[in-house]
Amino acid sequence: MKYRGYEIIENSSGVLVKNVRDFDPSHIFECGQCFRWNREIDGSYTGIAFWRVINVHRDGENILINNTGADDFKNIWYKYFDLGTDYSEIKSAVAKDDIMRRAVSYGCGMRILRQEFWETLISFIISSNNNIPRIMKIIEKLSAQCGEEIKYGNKTYHTFPSAAALSNASPEEIGICRGGYRCGYISGTSAKMEIARIDKKNLEKKSTPDARKTLLEFPGVGPKVADCVLLYSGIKFDVFPTDVWVKRVMESLYIHKPASLGKIQSFAAERFGALAGFAQQYLFYYARKNKLS
DNA sequence: TTGCAGGGGTCAA
DNA sequence: TTGACCCCTGCA
Numbered sequence: 001m002k003y004r005g006y007e008i009i010e011n012s013s014g015v016l017v018k019n020v021r022d023f024d025p026s027h028i029f030e031c032g033q034c035f036r037w038n039r040e041i042d043g044s045y046t047g048i049a050f051w052r053v054i055n056v057h058r059d060g061e062n063i064l065i066n067n068t069g070a071d072d073f074k075n076i077w078y079k080y081f082d083l084g085t086d087y088s089e090i091k092s093a094v095a096k097d098d099i100m101r102r103a104v105s106y107g108c109g110m111r112i113l114r115q116e117f118w119e120t121l122i123s124f125i126i127s128s129n130n131n132i133p134r135i136m137k138i139i140e141k142l143s144a145q146c147g148e149e150i151k152y153g154n155k156t157y158h159t160f161p162s163a164a165a166l167s168n169a170s171p172e173e174i175g176i177c178r179g180g181y182r183c184g185y186i187s188g189t190s191a192k193m194e195i196a197r198i199d200k201k202n203l204e205k206k207s208t209p210d211a212r213k214t215l216l217e218f219p220g221v222g223p224k225v226a227d228c229v230l231l232y233s234g235i236k237f238d239v240f241p242t243d244v245w246v247k248r249v250m251e252s253l254y255i256h257k258p259a260s261l262g263k264i265q266s267f268a269a270e271r272f273g274a275l276a277g278f279a280q281q282y283l284f285y286y287a288r289k290n291k292l293s
Numbered sequence: 294t295t296g297c298a299g300g301g302g303t304c305a306a
Numbered sequence: 307t308t309g310a311c312c313c314c315t316g317c318a
Contacts, residue, residue: 032301128302134314135301180312185303222303243301284301 003074004084014066015073022087024109025058031110031285033232035123035136050076051159053152067152082111094272094279099253103286112281114234117200119160124228125185125220141177166190185220192218200235208236237277240268246280249287
């Protein structure tokens with residue numbers, strides 16, 4: 001059957017999506033935007049999102065999504081994998097100079113996942129002053145402690161805990177995830193969320209500066225985390241999350257001297273405009289993997 | 294074996 | 307603008 005230009009074939013194990021361009025699972029799942037996808041021995045990735053466990057396998061130009069059906073593909077995964085966006089257009093638009101051309105060619109199969117807002121918020125609070133393997137472990141333990149079980153194959157997985165579940169958890173229960181001082185932020189943000197009830201739609205209606213301002217009111221959320229949340233949950237794409245890596249790359253390759261956060265962001269806004277978020281992602285992936293600067 | 298630096302920042306002074 | 311911060315890992 002056809003769905004929005006894609007030919008999809010449903011079988012007993014999942015859904016095959018034919019001729020998907022600009023889709024490389026390793027670029028998508030290892031570019032630092034998500035923490036709940038694990039590489040399997042066969043090169044496929046298994047992940048948890050939207051209360052489901054799926055396995056994603058690329059076979060040439062086709063993508064096989066296991067443990068799902070056509071309805072979920074249409075209602076969830078089409079949007080989650082941003083399949084409605086033409087990445088070829090984005091890539092040619094941001095590849096304005098040699099640096100960006102190299103970065104785009106390096107991460108050519110990258111896509112920005114439209115992840116769940118709440119999970120993204122807590123995940124990036126956990127990411128601060130932390131490294132990816134440990135971030136993944138903390139999120140895993142937090143989910144095992146406060147999330148709900150899902151079985152897939154012979155394994156048990158856990159959904160990401162709701163704001164209600166986290167705000168009801170005691171400090172001891174949250175502390176089991178070994179998040180250190182971030183555990184206080186998790187509890188504080190969960191409690192605030194139970195009152196504030198901010199959601200994706202809420203933030204989409206706001207201007208980017210206003211949406212950022214709203215997020216900055218949550219404990220543990222600074223400028224970097226706020227921009228990551230806006231970008232990786234698909235709310236705003238004109239943000240330019242600036243961590244130490246992006247800062248180093250921008251200083252060494254573009255600005256050619258030490259620069260403040262504000263300076264880097266205004267440079268990016270001027271150069272990449274509405275596509276700053278995509279540019280950042282190609283740049284970050286390229287810089288990290290090649291250990292640039 | 295033990296000690297120490299540093300990690301995709303944030304907060305408070 | 308600067309240092310502390312919880313915990314884990316890699317490396318002398």
